[in-house]
Amino acid sequence: MAGETARILVEFLEVAITSIVFLKGVYPSGAFERRRYMNLVVQRARHPQLRDYIHSAVFGLLPFIQKGMVERAAVIFFNTDGIPVERFVFKLAVNLSYGSKVEEADLEFTLRSFLIKLSVSESLTKVLPCDYRWEITAYFRSLPEASANKDVKQWIPTDARQWEQPPLLTPIKSMSSKPLCVQLYIEHPSLSEPKPQNGEV
């Protein structure tokens, strides 16, 4: 049953990440088209490469999510120095031992609230510097063995830097159900963090 949950979750992540990218205005709004997902109007990337990137990244996580290896998935926006400016973190907890059938509708109902909340969360986010990049990063509980699975090969170590100080969290939405717990929060560099522009490491 964890497979079913994971599939829904991955689908959701794809939509949510697209929403974040849309929300942050990385691309002109024309790069997205309105689609309906879980009965909600959401955005979908029109550009095949962008769509494909999000899709393959997220679906690349599927086997690991099923094994419960993925702890967090983050959308990181960072400046040209590779120092993160803002991170949208999905903290995931899939209950592998959850036996009974997952009520898909229930799950979707709660996941919907993420998308709704996300669409009104722009005020919580920071204005990005003019030149920045973004990536999807997954945090694993343990490193998967490279040989074990071909999926792993798609994943490469990130070159994004870490903050020196613990970041400030702004929770966006949390859900917890028996099969699945998802929390979405935004991380910003703490105020005492050296300014990204000045950071010369």
Next chain:
Amino acid sequence: MSMESTRSDKSAKRSFNNNRNSASSNSNSNPSNKKKKTSQKTLGVAWGSNSRSSSRSSFSNSPFSNFGSYMVEKNRKLQNQFEAEASTSSHGGSGSVKPIFDGVSIFVDGFTVPSSQELRGYMLKHGGRFENYFSRRRVTHIICSNLPDSKIKNLRSFSRGLPVVKPAWILESVAVNKLLSWVPFQLDQLANNQPKLSSFFTLKRSSVSNSASTHAPCQVNPEAEDSSLKVGTSGDTYFSEVSEPFEHRKQISRESDDLVNENSNASLVEETAGSSGKPCEVAMGIPSNIDAEDESSVKNDLQSSHYQPTALVSSNCINNQNMKGSPSSMVSEPSNQSHSTLGDPNFVENYFKNSRLHFIGTWRNRYRKRFHSLSNGFNCTSSNIKASPLKTAIMHVDMDCFFVSVVIRNHPELLDKPVAVCHSDNTKGTAEISSANYPARDYGIKAGMFVRNAKALCPHLVIFPYNFEAYEEVADQFYNVLHKHGNKVQAVSCDEAFLDVTDSEGDPQLLASKIRKEIFETTRCTASVGIAGNMLMARLATRTAKPDGQCYIPPERVDDYLSQLPIKALPGIGHVLEEKLKKQNVWTCGQLRMISKDSLQKDFGLKTGEMLWNYSRGVDNRLVGLIQESKSVGAEVNWGVRFKDLKDAQNFLSNLCKEVSLRLQGCGVEGRTFTLKIKKRRKDAEEPIKYMGHGDCENLSHSTTVPVATDDVEVLQRITKQLFGSFHLDVKEIRGVGLQVSRLESTENSKQGLERNSLKSWLASASARTEELCKNSHVAKESSNRGCEGEGDETLGQLCGNSVGLSIQMDSNTSNGAACLNEVSVLPPLCHLDMGVLKSLPPELFSELNEIYGGKLVDLIAKNKGKTENINHTLSAYSHEKIEGAMKEGQAARLSSMVFQNEIPVENKAEQHIAKEVLAVSGAESFVPASGLKKTDLIPSSLSQVDTSVLQQLPEELKVDILEHLPAHRMQVFSPNVLLDPTEIPLEALGTKTAENNSGSKDFVLDNNLWVGIPPQWVDKFKVSNCLILNILAEMYYKSGSTGNLSPILQRISSVSLHQLDAFQDGWDEAMYILCELLKQYIKLKIELDIEEIYVCFRLLRRFAMKSELFIQVYNIVSPYLQALVGENYGGNLHMSLKD
């Protein structure tokens, strides 16, 4: 690209960063970005032009004159599309699928599970229709899972009477492959959440009711799981013709409200002194089974197991024929609960709708309307009669067993059979016979007897239900006849009247037989006539004349007639009086005559004594046509009264008030004294034999007098609520409630009333500005207002012993010439007045106002001038300072105002606000003296309103001054600032105030399981705590829906009132400690999985901390703990600083 070790050893981090990624991230670089943009733009244009061209093409085909015709076209196209798809899909399907949704056309509103597209698919497949756009004509069912409140409230306009059904209806219909009844699938919200109260309030809604309506949600909610039951159990029969029962009911109730409003100029229950106790019993008997059908009137429910009266015409119909036209629906309810106040929020309304007594009462109104001119003309001539009392001939005409004969006049075969009228013919029933014909009376059947007893006496007794329509008709005919024969007619009831025939030519006896004959010919019912020299004797003569006869008592025979007459027969002698007289061994009028007038008056009071003395001698000086002014107007319900909880009771009371208010308005009077009568089940009383009756009860009553007469429903509601609170009853014990208004003043002739109105409106306009203040201040105001009311109640509580307390209260009211409690209800409470406005009033206006407020205004002003206490000085100075400070601060204040919205300082608003606060507190204060608790104290409530930043800006000496006063005041101010309605937590509140014991602290030893259980352990702990804030928390746990989450609770608290949270001293440390513990445990509980909840809670807490010392401390203690845990779990800190 290098591997990086992450913070936790376990986790590794990888990035998906292949060429695709770089492509996308590269695209951020400006040139490519631009390129992309352009390409996107073309895409967008392409899409746009596509759609445009498509629409244009259709435009060119059929040029649309406007949007409407475009939509018509669009709908047509959509339909065609749908039909095309339907034909393919049903072909594609098994082909033989029976179109189960034949004739069903759905419109999906909002989010549903499954989605609207899936539902559309089902409709496609199974022969139904799917509408993209709502249309009353095409759509047959609205499908939705959830409705926003606004739509629920305006269901009628939203659904246009169509059923609103959950999608499960379609799914299950598909599953069983046949069309199921939609009724069980009706939207839960509608079934559970009839917003009745709000619809009651809609009639007249002012700012007061607005504030009241903030309570409304909690009052409405708990109602009526029953009603969902009702819907659930109702069968398929009313499928399409009955659209939506609840709405209809609402509609009906609205309509009837209006109707009554317009028409019932005289719908009153008259209660002349002495008889007040009596009619309740009868009133109770009437509605029983009818109430079962109450929500609706009648139609297609003959198959239901209950006996159904064939035509139930509510008393409202009497008032207006339109009523009949309104569609009605029927929900049969086997549930007994619906007979009582428990199941039916509209109980009061329906009760009166189906009450015979109510029919009689409202009939008068109709009569006056109809025969207005006639009786007027009579009134002109009546003065002539007075001159010649010698040879008067008075005729009393009374229909014989009116309620039965009218019903059986179409059943000649029943003429000599025993027949009774009752609303139920269930032979086991405890419904009471309301009228029986003479053959039935021969069996010993009497009015007021239970049906089962009557059936036992006479098994072949035929029982008919009421036929109000027929009664109405016959009564009209009856009076037509009477008016034809004399213009001096005094209607007593719909079937009974006095005629003064002194001026008529000929023998009154002949005239009487003529009248009787005519009555019989027109109505096919018999009437009896008594003739005598005065009304008393005429009435007594009728007694002898009955049935179907006439009797003349000439003056010389009066003494003989009376001497053997049992005293009971005299009008005005009821059970009580009879018993008293019998104790004196008086059984007949002859014996009564032996007693001297003086001793009668000594024993029974001046008036009653005189009446007895006169009546026993056949003396009656009343004149026909002299319409007695009613002394009181009221309504009483003693049947089916069962309350589950306080909210039930409150709901019931407010409906009762509405009824009374309508009656007052109908009579064109306003009253000053309000008496709330309660029947309370006796301790040892069993459930009454009579179904839903009141059984053995204690009769309690409290009353209060307000300085200015009123008929305003909101005022009534407030007064009643206060009165009710003063009973300190367990609502479960209540079996009957009546509200009576006396000291009536006519609405039009009271000049004072007009003046008051203008004053009132003037006041309103003065306070209009204050209304502009943002919500928060409104809440503050409200709560301070509540504080005042609460104080009043508590005063009572302190004085202990309801009656004693009340009388003291009353005394102080009357002696002051001002009812402090009642002022709150009648006029804008003192605390609503704007001090600045008051001061600038012209002296004469002020003195008038002052009079209305019973002299409190002077005190108020005096106090505000700071004569009595220098604290006031401090405060007013301080508040000025505060405003200035706030102004000076400008943006700085604005920054903090996110939390502190009500302080946003538009200058004069802030000023008013503060003035109002001052008033609020001193207003509360001025209520106190009644109980001897002197309090002159303003600071804490204001202080907690002040945000610290402003405080910082104050000059040092002022600050010190304020802070110095603070601790002393905390203690004192507690009682004026009681937050909650004391009826809800009276004991705790009192306990806190007086008790200094810290015994409670033992309970708060470290306990790690505060959040364990449902409800969590802390709730019970807090409930019994002697610390107010903890009580409130526990209270709010239930109010917020017992979800087990803290944030709804805190949210509730924030909406109640923050500025008084500090208003206690006892157990401060203890409260702080336990709160911290509670929060810590909550954090621990939620940190891993629900950081959002914690975040919400702490943002709220931080907001509290702006206003409350206690919460500042709590927040400061718990915050580091929180951040530590967040760091541990999330590797960061919660972002708690203020947003800019």
